[in-house]
Amino acid sequence: MNFEAHKPVKLIFGENCVKENCEVFRTLGKRAMVVTGKTSADKCGAMADVAAALEAAGCEYVRFSGIPENPPAPLCYEGGELARQEGCDFVIGIGGGSAIDAAKAIAGYASNPQCDVMGLFDDSIRTNDCLPIVAIPTTAGTGSEACRYSVLTTPGGKKKRTFKTSSAYPKYSFVCPRYSATMSDKYTVSTALDALAHAIEAYFSPKACDESREASLYAAKEIWEVLFMGADGDGRGYTDRQRERLSKAATAAGIAIDYCGTGFPHPLGYGLSLEYGVPHGSACALFDGAFIRYNMITKEGKRRAEELAEYIGTTTDEMIRRIPEMSGVDMKLSKEVREELIDRVAEAGNYANSIYKISRGEMSDIYKRTFE
Secondary structure: OHHHHHOEEEEOEEEEEEEHHOHHHHHOOEEEEEEEEEOOHHHHOHHHHHHHHHHHOOOOEEEEOOOOOOHHHHHHHHHHHHHHOOOOOEEEEEOOOOHHHHHHHHHHHOOOOOOOOOOHHHHOOOOOOOOOOOEOOOOOOOOHOOEEEEEOOOOOOEEEEEEEEEHHHHOEEOOOOHHHHOHHHHHHHHHHHHHHHHHHHHOOOOOOOOOHHHHHHHHHHHHHHHHOOOOOOOOOOOHHHHHHHHHHHHHHHHHHHHHHHOHHHHHHHHHHHHHHOOHHHHHHHHEEEEHHHHHHOOOHHHHHHHHHHHHHOOOOHHHHHHHHHHHHOOOOOOOHHHHHHHHHHOOHHHHOOOOOOOHHHHHHHHHHHHHH
């Protein structure tokens, strides 16, 4: 996998990549806003590394912490106002996809004082480029370090919406697998399933190209071997080698969706995360079996599914069965609840982003099979 070919983002990998490349920060400005979750950036050592690198580069920083999962757009708006008031030149996101997505949004709000909370999503209102962004993932899942997407929860907390613009690409992304070592095994699985969902959904996109297919195949094979075959494991939790493989795979899957976007498992899973706290990756994985199954109705979808299965060393039937099982989600929902959750996302653009396009009735059937 040639990560250097993904030109919009300079991807830097390695055990001590932040501290060894402190000069990068000096090129972006003199004062940074550092966006983090509640504790993960401190626990894994990433915050300490960034603070040391900024000091070595002669940069000051202000910290905006406490970003939750499913980051709310109003909170990011507050962060943008603070970044502007503090005179920040650039934004650093440290954490999982939530913190990095929030950092992108904050960088957009900071440079566009004319935007209200929802104005960020409107190209005619958001007219200025985002402040420069640096991404430092502490999980191996979302691939936000490699793409321009920022998924935010809209006011009211019932729906998600994607902010995307070319200036939301990180200028630099530092991928250090050591930062993911403080994650529990359960969360390691969920974030890896998110990356696997990205790889699979991009692979079945009508927008798939040579570059996205290379990234999807690389990511899917690495994740399948680690999660489902136990490659490089020692039976005592996830090894350093496994975490390195998952980190690179997540970044590759982020590259894949940067070309192609995601398919219907993503919107179908949003309500589970927002209403029931199901981790995003597990929620997506729950529907990826159905995604493969429906795409195989078409001749081209069947060809791609068999090609993907052969490349990663399994069968289509095994993918359809084992990926949802690995999610660990086992819950029942009434018909009324199921239909309400679907109604929230029934108009999402993701449904068109696969070879087979499911109907509203098929959405209901998927939910019935999963939750009845």
